[in-house]
Amino acid sequence: MAFTSLLKIRFDDVDGAGIVYYPQFFHLCHKAFEDFFDDAASVSYPQLINEQRRGFPTVAIHSDFSASLRYGDIALVTLEIDKIGRSSATFSYEIRRKQDSKLCFSAKITKVFMDLDSKQVLPIPDDIRALWESIL
Amino acid sequence: MAFTSLLKIRFDDVDGAGIVYYPQFFHLCHKAFEDFFDDAASVSYPQLINEQRRGFPTVAIHSDFSASLRYGDIALVTLEIDKIGRSSATFSYEIRRKQDSKLCFSAKITKVFMDLDSKQVLPIPDDIRALWESIL
Amino acid sequence: MAFTSLLKIRFDDVDGAGIVYYPQFFHLCHKAFEDFFDDAASVSYPQLINEQRRGFPTVAIHSDFSASLRYGDIALVTLEIDKIGRSSATFSYEIRRKQDSKLCFSAKITKVFMDLDSKQVLPIPDDIRALWESIL
Amino acid sequence: MAFTSLLKIRFDDVDGAGIVYYPQFFHLCHKAFEDFFDDAASVSYPQLINEQRRGFPTVAIHSDFSASLRYGDIALVTLEIDKIGRSSATFSYEIRRKQDSKLCFSAKITKVFMDLDSKQVLPIPDDIRALWESIL
Numbered sequence: 001m002a003f004t005s006l007l008k009i010r011f012d013d014v015d016g017a018g019i020v021y022y023p024q025f026f027h028l029c030h031k032a033f034e035d036f037f038d039d040a041a042s043v044s045y046p047q048l049i050n051e052q053r054r055g056f057p058t059v060a061i062h063s064d065f066s067a068s069l070r071y072g073d074i075a076l077v078t079l080e081i082d083k084i085g086r087s088s089a090t091f092s093y094e095i096r097r098k099q100d101s102k103l104c105f106s107a108k109i110t111k112v113f114m115d116l117d118s119k120q121v122l123p124i125p126d127d128i129r130a131l132w133e134s135i136l
Numbered sequence: 137m138a139f140t141s142l143l144k145i146r147f148d149d150v151d152g153a154g155i156v157y158y159p160q161f162f163h164l165c166h167k168a169f170e171d172f173f174d175d176a177a178s179v180s181y182p183q184l185i186n187e188q189r190r191g192f193p194t195v196a197i198h199s200d201f202s203a204s205l206r207y208g209d210i211a212l213v214t215l216e217i218d219k220i221g222r223s224s225a226t227f228s229y230e231i232r233r234k235q236d237s238k239l240c241f242s243a244k245i246t247k248v249f250m251d252l253d254s255k256q257v258l259p260i261p262d263d264i265r266a267l268w269e270s271i272l
Numbered sequence: 273m274a275f276t277s278l279l280k281i282r283f284d285d286v287d288g289a290g291i292v293y294y295p296q297f298f299h300l301c302h303k304a305f306e307d308f309f310d311d312a313a314s315v316s317y318p319q320l321i322n323e324q325r326r327g328f329p330t331v332a333i334h335s336d337f338s339a340s341l342r343y344g345d346i347a348l349v350t351l352e353i354d355k356i357g358r359s360s361a362t363f364s365y366e367i368r369r370k371q372d373s374k375l376c377f378s379a380k381i382t383k384v385f386m387d388l389d390s391k392q393v394l395p396i397p398d399d400i401r402a403l404w405e406s407i408l
Numbered sequence: 409m410a411f412t413s414l415l416k417i418r419f420d421d422v423d424g425a426g427i428v429y430y431p432q433f434f435h436l437c438h439k440a441f442e443d444f445f446d447d448a449a450s451v452s453y454p455q456l457i458n459e460q461r462r463g464f465p466t467v468a469i470h471s472d473f474s475a476s477l478r479y480g481d482i483a484l485v486t487l488e489i490d491k492i493g494r495s496s497a498t499f500s501y502e503i504r505r506k507q508d509s510k511l512c513f514s515a516k517i518t519k520v521f522m523d524l525d526s527k528q529v530l531p532i533p534d535d536i537r538a539l540w541e542s543i544l
């Protein structure tokens with residue numbers, strides 16, 4: 001039921017120690033989150049942000065880092081949904097190294113639906129809720 | 137007892153929604169972590185990485201995002217230490233907006249001391265342990 | 273004869289003004305450069321860097337920015353080769369917005385082949401030279 | 409007459425080859441450009457962007473890379489102005505390694521004054537022109 005995005009580890013994802021610098025794992029998660037919208041939603045995430053001025057800022061993260069990714073690896077980023085509330089949802093991410101399926105990173109990321117201009121929390125629209133229920 | 141670093145929010149810290157993109161909060165934390173070494177340690181963090189090929193990869197994060205930071209804000213990044221084990225330590229970070237002291241972000245970040253080439257976990261050296269006990 | 277890479281403009285490519293921040297255009301160029309190796313070369317660019325410790329640092333850039341790219345746009349990054357010398361080569365890049373083919377950016381980027389550890393300039397190997405001559 | 413900004417090379421400035429990844433040199437230039445506004449102008453660059461919705465997008469770059477910067481180096485970024493036209497200005501940047509004054513990077517960067525919403529080119533305001541003439 002999960003959504004998976006394949007992402008190349010690029011030159012600017014790795015640090016001076018030659019491995020993915022830990023904040024970059026969250027960039028990978030966000031790319032999978034966008035890809036899921038592109039793949040399945042009636043509106044792309046950029047349209048939501050740019051045109052509707054609404055989006056899903058992150059409010060909480062619990063994450064564990066278990067192995068490193070190197071420049072040139074392919075990351076398999078898997079996205080599932082743990083729970084959907086009225087205005088917030090918690091997503092489960094796993095990042096594996098494609099060549100050996102080794103788990104490198106896992107996270108629970110909670111996001112809230114918000115008007116980006118007024119900063120007001122909004123109920124999640126029905127079409128997005130239905131989309132997410134498909135990977136619950 | 138905490139260590140504090142003042143960091144300008146730069147053009148490349150904010151995203152298309154005009155606020156600090158959430159993974160950038162961890163970049164700010166890492167900058168404060170480096171500044172603490174520069175300020176207080178006998179070895180800088182770059183020397184540890186480049187010359188000794190040892191460092192503190194992140195193994196776990198619990199974080200909460202409570203308010204946004206905008207381009208041009210000054211971030212006050214406060215670093216404390218929660219506990220120090222044989223090979224790992226847990227750091228407490230708070231990021232506040234300088235102009236009104238509003239809390240924007242808090243995190244517990246656990247790091248392990250490691251040989252970067254062999255990937256072997258090592259005991260934390262006494263001089264670094266002493267340094268960290270000063271902000272315990 | 274040119275090589276083309278399609279790249280999504282991601283959340284972390286745009287800045288507080290809502291458009292691709294100008295240094296990010298060079299990140300897009302480098303991604304196309306890597307993709308070209310992946311597509312056509314016997315060795316990937318990460319293998320060259322990580323295993324052979326050789327690579328192509330940039331020594332000169334001439335570039336013009338003619339239109340903006342926004343979050344959600346697809347960039348068409350086109351790579352051609354202008355000239356190949358003994359140890360250096362000059363690449364021509366054009367970045368167009370996929371939806372209307374509008375030219376946003378063009379650049380000539382000169383790179384030198386180098387041993388990354390000794391920093392010694394090296395002659396370009398025959399297999400890489402042959403690869404590049406295919407898009408001359 | 410030049411303006412100089414001192415900037416630490418951070419963990420996320422360097423790449424898998426252990427040196428500053430070439431697009432990051434432009435990030436360093438932009439930081440010096442912002443620091444110059446903070447230091448000398450009546451309006452900060454973020455205020456110009458966020459409040460007045462006007463700014464200086466880059467339209468052309470000529471740059472040369474002559475030596476590398478490593479993680480832990482301090483960069484001395486020097487900003488001068490070559491010429492100021494009605495709506496555009498060309499800036500000269502030099503980046504040197506603080507410890508030995510070695511020149512690592514030089515660039516001419518041309519910027520145009522623009523309304524960020526209408527994308528209309530505007531004459532450079534008198535107060536900004538006067539500011540820049542001070543480092544001509």
